[in-house]
Amino acid sequence: MARLIRMDNTGHTTVAEWTSADPASVEAAVKALRDELDRGYYAVVNHGEGRAEQVDSLPLDAELVILRRPIAGG
Amino acid sequence: MLPETAAVPWRPRMDAGRLRLISRSWTVSTVVQAVPMLATAVLLLFLDPVTIPVGLILLVHAWAIPELYANRGAKVVKPRARLGEAEERTALGLLGDLVGHEARELHARTGLVMERGALGVWLVGEAGALLVRGRRVHCWCVRVPDATLPSSDRIAHLLLALREDEEGFATVANHAFAGARWRVRRRLPKSQRPALAAAAAHPTG
Numbered sequence: 001m002a003r004l005i006r007m008d009n010t011g012h013t014t015v016a017e018w019t020s021a022d023p024a025s026v027e028a029a030v031k032a033l034r035d036e037l038d039r040g041y042y043a044v045v046n047h048g049e050g051r052a053e054q055v056d057s058l059p060l061d062a063e064l065v066i067l068r069r070p071i072a073g074g
Numbered sequence: 075m076l077p078e079t080a081a082v083p084w085r086p087r088m089d090a091g092r093l094r095l096i097s098r099s100w101t102v103s104t105v106v107q108a109v110p111m112l113a114t115a116v117l118l119l120f121l122d123p124v125t126i127p128v129g130l131i132l133l134v135h136a137w138a139i140p141e142l143y144a145n146r147g148a149k150v151v152k153p154r155a156r157l158g159e160a161e162e163r164t165a166l167g168l169l170g171d172l173v174g175h176e177a178r179e180l181h182a183r184t185g186l187v188m189e190r191g192a193l194g195v196w197l198v199g200e201a202g203a204l205l206v207r208g209r210r211v212h213c214w215c216v217r218v219p220d221a222t223l224p225s226s227d228r229i230a231h232l233l234l235a236l237r238e239d240e241e242g243f244a245t246v247a248n249h250a251f252a253g254a255r256w257r258v259r260r261r262l263p264k265s266q267r268p269a270l271a272a273a274a275a276h277p278t279g
Contacts, residue, residue: 012164
């Protein structure tokens with residue numbers, strides 16, 4: 001089961017879970033991702049050390065999509 | 075490309091060449107500030123016994139200026155206040171999934187996550203990062219502007235942004251200091267010094 005998680009004040013929250021074999025779960029995850037992007041989050045797929053990719057649509061083959069807040073110079 | 079770079083359109087994109095330039099600028103700036111003071115101090119020490127105290131004061135100033143800059147740099151990775159234990163544990167679990175064994179172990183000891191990049195070896199903290207390039211260290215002030223996030227989540231935010239676009243990350247971050255590794259090391263809390271040594275042990279590109 002793939003997961004869309006949001007880093008927040010609880011540590012992280014699972015926003016949606018999906019499997020490509022279940023169109024309803026995919027549809028729910030796509031909507032959840034869109035809602036979070038509209039709230040200002042960025043969606044990132046981590047590919048190990050040194051590599052991560054920002055996505056603006058749900059990558060169905062990813063196991064984990066992480067939602068992060070924008071960063072800024074301190 | 076890191077989307078946050080759009081918020082700082084006036085900044086040229088950071089790369090290895092700019093880093094070298096910034097590093098040299100810091101060296102020149104330190105020399106320009108410290109050497110005249112040092113020279114005057116030596117002159118006053120030998121000019122007359124009456125001027126010795128002033129010479130000593132100038133000597134202290136010449137020593138203190140680079141130390142203060144290094145201190146400002148080292149502060150970017152100063153540990154911040156922790157939130158509740160449950161939140162911290164949950165966030166730590168996610169961070170642990172993002173990094174390898176070596177980085178996980180180093181984070182447990184020092185609170186900093188080591189990440190090799192094209193520009194050098196990064197040590198990512200909760201509100202800043204150190205970039206180790208040979209004997210030089212660049213200190214960057216960068217954070218996720220949400221004080222309610224657990225410590226490990228703040229690091230994970232920075233780590234993911236760094237992995238997305240290293241040069242973009244260095245462009246968005248505010249450069250706080252560049253200088254000798256030994257100088258920054260002295261200003262780090264003792265618990266964080268092994269991270270600097272670990273980063274220095276990795277060859278940089």
